[in-house]
Amino acid sequence: MKVVIIDKGQWAEDLEGLKKSYQLFGPVGEKDYTVFKTLEKGMLPDFSTLNTRLSPKSIVFPQSEDILEFSLDETREDHHIMKEVKKDHPSRAVFGIRPCDAKSISLVKLNFDTAEYKDPYWLSAYEATTFVGLACDNPASTCFCTTAGCGPYHEEGLDVLLTDEGDHFVAKALTDKGETLIKTAGWATETEDTFKLKKKTAESKITSAVETGNLENLEILDLHGATFWDDISFACLNCGTCTYVCPTCWCFDIQDEVHGKSGKRMRNWDSCMFPLFTIHTTGHNPRGTKMQRVRQRFMHKLKYFLDKYNQGIMCVGCGRCVRQCPVNIDIRRVCNLMNSYKPEDACAAQE
Amino acid sequence: MQNPYLPYPVRVDDIEVATEDKSLKTFKFVFLNDGDEKKFAYKAGQFAELSIPGVGEIPIGIASSPVEKGFVMFTVFRAGVVTTHLHNMKTGNIMGIRGPLGNWYPWDMLEGKNILIVGGGFAFTTLRSSIVYMLDPANRSKFGNIDVVYGARTPGMLLYKDELIEWEKRDDINMHLTIDAPAEGWNYNVGFTPPITEEKAPKGDENTYAIVCGPPIMIKFTLPVLEKLGYSNDHIIMSLENRMKCGFGMCGRCGIGKELVCKDGPVFTLDQVNQTPKEY
Structure with a gap:
């Protein structure tokens, strides 16, 4: 070329x-x-x-992006029919x-x-x-x-x-x-x-690093049950800044908006940091605590994605979340903790 | 490739109150465009997004069966914004359906096997779809014994009661209907679903699979019963629910570990469920 x-x-x-x-x-x-x-x-x-x-x-x-449009005007032949x-x-x-x-x-x-x-x-x-x-x-x-x-x-x-x-x-x-x-x-x-x-x-010139070599060898449930999540998430405000500034975060919401008789269906960035992201209509929330949400973000980026696609971690090392987190939660520290996690230590501690 | 966000336009063809407390209604939809019904080819166990323009969408299990043609059917509990709008709809209204979505009960694998179905409350929709599918004359010979344990609080809270009574009369399906407490005119079992399952359900073996759908409390007490009966974790099939938006694996919210309930599920074996974080 x-x-x-x-x-x-x-x-x-x-x-x-x-x-x-x-x-x-x-x-x-x-x-x-x-x-x-x-x-x-x-x-x-x-x-x-x-x-x-x-x-x-x-x-x-x-x-925020319009994906579908529709008319609610019943005098129109195509009312209530959604179009791309x-x-x-x-x-x-x-x-x-x-x-x-x-x-x-x-x-x-x-x-x-x-x-x-x-x-x-x-x-x-x-x-x-x-x-x-x-x-x-x-x-x-x-x-x-x-x-x-x-x-x-x-x-x-x-x-x-x-x-x-x-x-x-x-x-x-x-x-x-x-x-x-x-x-x-x-x-x-x-x-x-x-x-x-x-x-x-x-x-x-790049002096900062993460260790990822051992992540693939660890079991999802072992990492999910690791002892460090409370400590990692302790200061988190669930503000969602990390997910919005992250280039690899893609989660989104779908919402309808109506003005008069015409409406649009749009999709908007969403964030796993927010309780509304997962709450059921019953009020039950599978990730109802901040620890669960913080864990989801890091597990998705550093373990689930890796296991699912075999293309490395879902992080490119841009450092935006590190710089912009208001309480200094650092993905590099989390990654290294996960990578060096020894499930047998946790078992021993429990015994 | 088709735009996966774009629903098929449908007309509300029939609305029926499904339970005595009127909290559930059964909706039949007819596709507006020729050819859409064919494109919507589904299998028992799948779900769809019911899509009301200007209001939103909800993921609901398909209650009609692939062997029933000319309509699709859903039974919906009134719980939130979209379901309330749906309950207020009239026949003739136009809305959308997006799907079919998710996986289905593993019908290929289930051929030649005995099937135990355990259902509770209003989680009987995809189970109805499954039973109608198996009882279809073209399919019945593909399966061994079929046992159904279905429980609700009262007789009036059982879904599809007319069909249940019809099935009671057949000799190619063993029905074990139950309600929580005795009621006048009730001639079937009385008691919660788990103990009735223990009493009536066939023993588990290599050739017998259990499909279990119900409220969390029923699941919690039914799983130990099935274990006692000899069902192994890979012979217990469940259907999970989580909050969803897209329904085809992109929006990210319904994940349980690396699996997405909408796309990799909603049907999982207990074995598979046990290998994922309990985030449902």
Whole structure:
């Protein structure tokens, strides 16, 4: 695949040109934070932030999305008959998605694209999107991607990978989609593939890690009954921040909304941190305590997902939950506790 | 591939009060579009999302049987927002049905076997579907003895009472109906489901499977009885419930460990249930 040079002097002009063929998304400063947004005319992506506060998962999985529509007007022939909201996504490209966030989209795809059922909304957004990643040469102290099945130059889920070379970017096409984008942008000056070396340097800068090697050997019920969950969940407020900022969290709710005689069925991000997520109509709640909900989140990410798909843990090491948890619950600590858990110790303690 | 969120439009064809306290109603739906009934091909034990536009959806076990054509039937307890709207509906109203969803009782494996069905209260819907399926002339010879223990608080709380009485008269199914306390005109068993099961149900063996559906308290006391009767955990088949939204394994809430009740279930053997966290 092609490796080309993008002159930063031409960057603004080239992106403006690309906007004729693609709807562009990129990180943009907004108040104190950086968020992924549509790049309107004249807007450039801001590559100065390592990890945006929210992950770019909303580009393919909006926080709130209309899925069906209907009319309750009984004078209409089709009243009360639900219809699909058609998504006519133009070609889109995300600039500056970090390798961890790109990998997370390929993990989430396992949930929305199955042999039996396909989610048409997620997939149509995904398929319309070209992912142009930006490699991380200066990872943060909370980045632990290299031990979470990812890395600062990880290519999974990306169509193009960019690396910053000061006065220019080097872009490597990784898929046909990526080749097409590079061609459309007119980036034709080929260069050598220096990614390998830069990758090594960047990886060596990552000092934070999780241990996951033993997770697959442990039994679900042993981990579920482990003694550390009360301690881990003690300070949790069940605020749900971790699930909202997480690029791999996909759980959602479905709700109807009616205005006058017309209505929509929509799906919204949901969170396993909330009691309403699982409560039965009877009032019985299978995960009625905060400990049970915290346990569910970590067990899902670090054990259930691993056992179900055999594709590693459902965490890419972006560190967002670590940085943004108001009570400093740290998935790295939880992961290491789980990984080093010895069920026989718990049995001995009980005896 | 079909959009799994999009319900088939249906018309409410018939509504019947199902129990004396009027807390349950049985709904028959007819598909509006030709061909949708065929697409909705289901097996006994599966469920569907009943979908009321503007209100929401609820997952309910299918009470009609695959051998019954021209309609689909659900018996629904009035409990929350959607079920209350459903109870207020009139025949002729238009709504949606999404499904069939989930797995089913393992009919291929159950062929040639004796079947014990234990049901309690209003958890008899997919059990009715199963019994009607097995009693169908085309299917009856595929199964050995069929025993049914079904208990409710009072005679008026038994679902599908006319059919139960009909089945009582047949000699190819052993019915063991029971109510909690004696009642006038009641000529069958009196007592809770677990002790009646202990008294009447056939012994468990390699060729006998038990399908158990009922309120948690009934399940709790029936499982030890079945164990005593010699049923092994992989010969006890259960149907679980959890809060659901999508019904096809994507929205994430009904998980019990790595299994999802909506997609990997709702039917599990006791053996399988024992290997998952008790989060249902």
